[in-house]
Amino acid sequence: MSALPKGFAALEPFVGVWNAPDLAARAVLRDDSSEAGRLAFHAAMQPLVVPALDRLDGKQLDALDVAERRLFELLLAYPHVAMAVEVQGDAEAKHAASRRHMRITPPA
């Protein structure tokens, strides 16, 4: 049985790796990730961002089923990885050290 909605099988290897419940936890995933891990997720997720948004479009967040929730969390991990890969590039490791000082307040 697929862990994700139909059409997103290419993201299956990243379920449980890039899923996290909130911004702070997703930032930690980025900080702790390897370059190879980021590149692999970025390559798989990039072409599926718009389809994922379309798939989830119009649904209230609390109405997402389990598979959709997984897809949603992968979608929200993407901005972190995109900034690392597309903007920071080879400065990502150094940047991560500075970023760790910016402590995200977890949701209440």
Added chain:
Amino acid sequence: MQDDDILDMLSVEEAADRFGRGPLSAAPYHDPDWWEREREAVFLRSWIHIGHVCEVPEPGSFVRREIEFARASLLIMRGRDGQVRAFHNACRHRGSRLVDEMSGRRSKLSCRYHMWTYGSDGALLSAPDFERFEVPREGCALKPVATEVVAGMIFVNFAHEPEQTAREFFGPIAAAMERLPVARATCFTEWTYEIGANWKTNFDNFQENYHLRFIHPRTGEQALGPENPFGYPTHYGFLGPHRGQKLWKNPDPPPVAGSLKLGYARVGELARREGLDFPKTDFKLFPCFHMVGLPPYQNYTHTMYPLGPDRTRGQVRMYWTAPPEDAAAAFTREFAAVTIRDVLSEDREAVEASQQGMAVIDHIHFQDHEVLLRHLYLEVEKRVRVHVATRTLAEAAA
């Protein structure tokens, strides 16, 4: 109303002519004695941003804030009458800390030591065996701190009787802030940091673009171009102790990274859906508060709380009018938060390094495009000098 209509906008030459050129003493950036005078003259007498009404949504809701520069623990609480008030977190009996939790909701606050009990308006409701005290109950309410809400944000002033209301202090900037998402926010994204730097050293970083090309070669490249290689603003604006700038619009910016386009693809639609309509805003409010509006959807504040002469805590908040309704809203907000946090992270190391040499350089040098830094410096210095002179006169008269 745009920033241009509110601030007295000057060209860089006009601004430098008005506020001066040449070196300034570095002491205010590191000297402990100066800091103590600054604490008294500026921070204990100015309106300081300490929260938002969405943190105390219902009667009895409270948050606790530790305000190091005032050596105070404050309770910010919404009363049964709906009013938001701030009190010292100290029982009037013998000063016990009243509340340990950082936030919560209670109809009454009781001191665990001797069970003095206060209402959400701070009034003393009961105290065991109170008739044995020779003091009226009215004189035992929680000690209040002047509090005012502007654009949904809670400001406090530690002066016994502030010279101006917060709204008067901000002038027309208050109305401009009322147009921003913060004014009707119900939630926010927040991150905080501590930095080994004077609060002005830290704030100064966000008042000049001179450093952009060196510290933000990747995240700042959109703001730089061949005709303006430093990305200098076109104008600098002033309103009393507050200031701002008009950014240069790059006519030929480099292409935006593909995914950033994705991140912002739906901002227009989301802004329309949430009824947002605000102009680009960049106010640096005295003493330590930065308000930024990035239309059509983003609005963040950056407050720099001094912890001592060479230490500061920063708090950044991105305000949202409602929790994200759907994936598009959540995705856009995540992208916005990640982007801004990435940029601000880059500044930290440079600012901290800058502080490390302050004590040995004697003087600092501001170029003309660092006029906002000079303006802050002069506004602080003016208050410190008046405060010291007033105190000296009072001591002489005593």
